[in-house]
Amino acid sequence: MAYRYDYEVITKWISPGERVLDLGCGDGSLLRHLAEVRQVQGYGVENDADKLLTCIRNGVNVIQMDMEKGLAGLEDGFFDHVIMSLSLQAMHNTQGILAEMLRVGREAVVSFPNFGYWRHRQSILNGHMPVSESLPHQWFNTPNVRFFTIADFDALCAMNGIVVRERLAFDESRLIEEEPNFLASVAVYRLGRPD
Amino acid sequence: MIQPQSVGAVVPQRAHFAEPLPLRSGDALPEYELVYETYGELNAARSNAVLVCHALSGSHHVAGHYADDPANVGWWDNLVGPGKPLDTRKFFVIGVNNLGGCYGTTGPAAINPASGKPWGADFPFVTVEDWVAAQARLADRLGIERFAAVVGGSLGGMQALSWALQYPERIAHAVLVASAPRLTAQNIAFNEVARQAILTDPDFHGGHYYEHGVVPARGLKLARMLGHITYLSDDAMADKFGRTLRHGKAVYSYDVEFEIESYLRYQGDKFAGFFDANTYLLTTKALDYFDPAFEHGGILRAALARATADFLVVSFSTDWRFSPARSREIVYSLLHNRRNVSYAEIESDAGHDSFLLDDAHYHGLLAAYFDRIKV
Numbered sequence: 001m002a003y004r005y006d007y008e009v010i011t012k013w014i015s016p017g018e019r020v021l022d023l024g025c026g027d028g029s030l031l032r033h034l035a036e037v038r039q040v041q042g043y044g045v046e047n048d049a050d051k052l053l054t055c056i057r058n059g060v061n062v063i064q065m066d067m068e069k070g071l072a073g074l075e076d077g078f079f080d081h082v083i084m085s086l087s088l089q090a091m092h093n094t095q096g097i098l099a100e101m102l103r104v105g106r107e108a109v110v111s112f113p114n115f116g117y118w119r120h121r122q123s124i125l126n127g128h129m130p131v132s133e134s135l136p137h138q139w140f141n142t143p144n145v146r147f148f149t150i151a152d153f154d155a156l157c158a159m160n161g162i163v164v165r166e167r168l169a170f171d172e173s174r175l176i177e178e179e180p181n182f183l184a185s186v187a188v189y190r191l192g193r194p195d
Numbered sequence: 196m197i198q199p200q201s202v203g204a205v206v207p208q209r210a211h212f213a214e215p216l217p218l219r220s221g222d223a224l225p226e227y228e229l230v231y232e233t234y235g236e237l238n239a240a241r242s243n244a245v246l247v248c249h250a251l252s253g254s255h256h257v258a259g260h261y262a263d264d265p266a267n268v269g270w271w272d273n274l275v276g277p278g279k280p281l282d283t284r285k286f287f288v289i290g291v292n293n294l295g296g297c298y299g300t301t302g303p304a305a306i307n308p309a310s311g312k313p314w315g316a317d318f319p320f321v322t323v324e325d326w327v328a329a330q331a332r333l334a335d336r337l338g339i340e341r342f343a344a345v346v347g348g349s350l351g352g353m354q355a356l357s358w359a360l361q362y363p364e365r366i367a368h369a370v371l372v373a374s375a376p377r378l379t380a381q382n383i384a385f386n387e388v389a390r391q392a393i394l395t396d397p398d399f400h401g402g403h404y405y406e407h408g409v410v411p412a413r414g415l416k417l418a419r420m421l422g423h424i425t426y427l428s429d430d431a432m433a434d435k436f437g438r439t440l441r442h443g444k445a446v447y448s449y450d451v452e453f454e455i456e457s458y459l460r461y462q463g464d465k466f467a468g469f470f471d472a473n474t475y476l477l478t479t480k481a482l483d484y485f486d487p488a489f490e491h492g493g494i495l496r497a498a499l500a501r502a503t504a505d506f507l508v509v510s511f512s513t514d515w516r517f518s519p520a521r522s523r524e525i526v527y528s529l530l531h532n533r534r535n536v537s538y539a540e541i542e543s544d545a546g547h548d549s550f551l552l553d554d555a556h557y558h559g560l561l562a563a564y565f566d567r568i569k570v
Contacts, residue, residue, distance in 0.1 A: 053563055
């Protein structure tokens, strides 16, 4: 099963026994990890038939749902954390899903590839769309539909009144503290509603 | 891995119950017989039993065939057998014909001990809860304290849900396919038209047609024709029949012209040839009455608080009789109660009937789910 280094950060933010919703849960590996080390009551959301099947094989609760249409049916504030790991850039309804995550969850955890990463900028300067470890697809087969940087996401949060409680940025697995919008390939956010 | 196989020739069994069964209506059934079939072996720990609940026209004959009638294959044979999703090498699978049925279990055609004549219309109303209570007595008889899973499609899914509420400690997993927590007004409306077709047939004789040597075949045929329309999707019907004319052009007659007419008449006649009209009436009423939320102010979340089982809920994209929205109601209510639940909405063009087909993705999901069940 897939294991990604952003899981380490996410795991640190989850307390034992929490109720967790993982949007775009893929094969369910994060939820399984969180169940093992945090004993969470986890549910995944997935709309891909093959991934759904893999979740069932992995013994992970999974609900088939089209997240683009929101999370109607899920109760306000039901989850301690709503996670979206490396999927936000593949959704059209960016603002809608962020609002829904903070409706059904006390906090949201979002990770995404930083298009402002220096290697990505270099690639564009050289005349090509970036292809890297965090952006592994070619322009013609990428599932990504939104292209944004850490600075862009900060601005969106500010505009929508979303509180950034914590932000960690990485160059692959290395923590980046200075100039993350230039030096980090992936960012992981812990988001909340204004108190 | 083995190639999926049939369970082979099977033999129905009977269990007689002398102790009266109190019914939800306040009535009671003084004594009764249940006809059932089993496939696979009950393990020493008695922990591998799976109950398969049937829908409106189904029976105890879930899988395999009869030695003297090889063409009579069980209604969910594509699901149950060695190497099939519900694998009889692992599970001991049970199918039971429900009370009020017409396949050998005590029903309206049976003799009413009080009158010495067939029950007919006097057969008491039976509900999903009553069926489940009777199934539980059969489980007692077979020495099964707890089912590894109770599985059902449509009305069968309602029984699986009811199991999780009536006997939460006796069921580890509930698998609900193309089901609903209660019927909508539109759904009850279809049932009412079907019943009116039977009740107004001159051969119905107030439900005592057995004594007159007739059956209300016209009414039952109409009921089945209506049912069939609602089990298929608009697209499936268009694909299968379209506007195809038997004579290639309109001949201005009330005989069969469009192929869809031929199909519906054939299905209606076939059904009216073997199914019992009183059973049809009773079963549609059981469908209509089922509403576990009713006693909880209509709040399903409150009704499902009793459940402790893990759930798999499956619906089909083009099923408008038991639509995905009805399944989602169950899923969200289970989620509210922090139950383990997974939900899949299968892309299918076959409408409600999809649950009986062996779509690879659908059966793959069931196989994966059953595979993880510990026995």
